[in-house]
Amino acid sequence: MLINNEFEIGYLVVVFALLGVIVIGALLTALHLDRWHPKLVSAVIGALLGLALIEAVPILT
Template sequence: MLINNDLEIGYLVVVFALLGVILFGALLTALHLDGWHPKLIGAAIGALLGLALIEAVPILT
């Protein structure tokens, strides 16, 4: 996967943030960990995971 411009990077970060909202937010809600807003934490984790994957994939290939 070649990422050549900022639009693609932004798109991937948004996609991973939304996945984080859905997956991690649902997990935190199911575990009743409502100290902070679960969807906010999920979005942060998803965005960080997306950035990490964007940086790691070119190194591995």
């Protein structure tokens, strides 16, 4: 998969942030880790994971 456009990078970051909100937010809520807002923390983790994957996939292929 080649990412040649700024729009594609932004789209992937948004998608991973939303996935982070859903998956990691549900996990943090289920574990009752409410020190920080679970959806905010999971969105940040999802966005960072998305950026890491965008940078790592071209290196592996």
